[in-house]
Amino acid sequence: MPWKEGGAVESRMEAGEERSIHRIEVAGKRAISLHFDNRPTRVVFDALHDIPVEHGSFYVWRNLIDDFHDTLIVYGTARQIEANHTMARRWQEKVADTYIEILPPLVKDAELGANRAATHDLIVMGTLDDNAFFGGIPEDVPVRLGRDHFEWMGSSYGEPDDGLFLVLPNPLNPDRVMYVLAANSGIELYHMTETYHRNIPQWARFKGDEIVESGYFKRPGFIIELEE
Numbered sequence: 001m002p003w004k005e006g007g008a009v010e011s012r013m014e015a016g017e018e019r020s021i022h023r024i025e026v027a028g029k030r031a032i033s034l035h036f037d038n039r040p041t042r043v044v045f046d047a048l049h050d051i052p053v054e055h056g057s058f059y060v061w062r063n064l065i066d067d068f069h070d071t072l073i074v075y076g077t078a079r080q081i082e083a084n085h086t087m088a089r090r091w092q093e094k095v096a097d098t099y100i101e102i103l104p105p106l107v108k109d110a111e112l113g114a115n116r117a118a119t120h121d122l123i124v125m126g127t128l129d130d131n132a133f134f135g136g137i138p139e140d141v142p143v144r145l146g147r148d149h150f151e152w153m154g155s156s157y158g159e160p161d162d163g164l165f166l167v168l169p170n171p172l173n174p175d176r177v178m179y180v181l182a183a184n185s186g187i188e189l190y191h192m193t194e195t196y197h198r199n200i201p202q203w204a205r206f207k208g209d210e211i212v213e214s215g216y217f218k219r220p221g222f223i224i225e226l227e228e
Contacts, residue, residue: 018038020036039226040226041225041226059167059168059169059177059202060167060200060201060202060216061165061167061179061197061198061199061200061201061202062198063121063167063177064095064099064121064177064179065099067121068102068104068121069102070119070120070121071104071120071121071122071123072104072105072106072107072112072116072117072120072121072122072123073088073091073092073104073105073106073107073123073125074107074108074109074112074117074122074123074124074125074131074133075087075088075106075107075108075109075125075126075131076109076125076126076127076130076131076132076134077108077109077110077130077131078129078130078131078132079127079129079130080126080127080130080186081108083186084125084126084127084130084131084186084189085106087125087126087186087189087190087193088106088125089106090190090193091123091125091181091193092104092106094193094196095123095196098196099196099198104123109124109126109131109132109133110132112133114172117133117170117172117173118170118172118173118176119173119176120170120176121170121176121177121178121179122170122176122177122178122179123179123181124178124179124180124181125180125181125182125189125193126181126182126183126189127148127182127183127184127185127186127189128145128146128147128148128149128150128182128183128184129145129146129147129148131182133171133178134180134182136171136172136178137166137168137171137180138168138169138171141166141168141217142154143164143166145182148160148184148185149162149184150162150164150182150184152164152205157184157205158184159184160184160185160187160188161184161185161187161188161191161206161207161208162183162184162188162205162206162207163181163182163183163184163188163189163191163192163205163206163207164180164182164183164203164204164205164206165179165180165181165182165192165200165203165204165205165206166179166180166182166202166203167179167180167200167201167202167203168180181193183206188206188208191206191208191209192206192209194209195209197211200214201214201215201216202215202216202217203215203216203217
């Protein structure tokens, strides 16, 4: 839906170790004054992503239900083919039983042609270097995938129980979605597919079967850094 003047959004102010959420009414071009005990160092406008602004990565996990009839589950075949197939089939059944009541087709990454991939939403899954579609993650996404480890937002994660979930535009067609489930090990992929998490935003970092961190990708112009 389009954003209409006169609505309200939640914005987050950060001052040292303190964070606070403030509702801001948008009504024309006017200044807004807020007062704090400590000088703010960071302002995040629309912190809860209430405004549907188009930008590079705006899909979320809930978009799965928008077009689930055209969703494919793509599993890696560079190594551990049988294990990846088992995990993909397990996830297929979990998604169907929990939410959409149909079984999304399973496809090997090596057998999915570019034309078919471009006309579908893709759930791409596997251990870190065994799925060809992991190579389609845009360079501006703060992640680097390697064998049995990944770097995320400047930090390295190399334990067997580390995993990462991302929601991105399909690299072959930005009007379609690519959901990424990447794990450091087969057992971590098992843990990541053990539970259907309904409320993942645009990314989530897993430790075992738990989400330890999640959030949205940064949107240009929505974050203001203030000098101390």
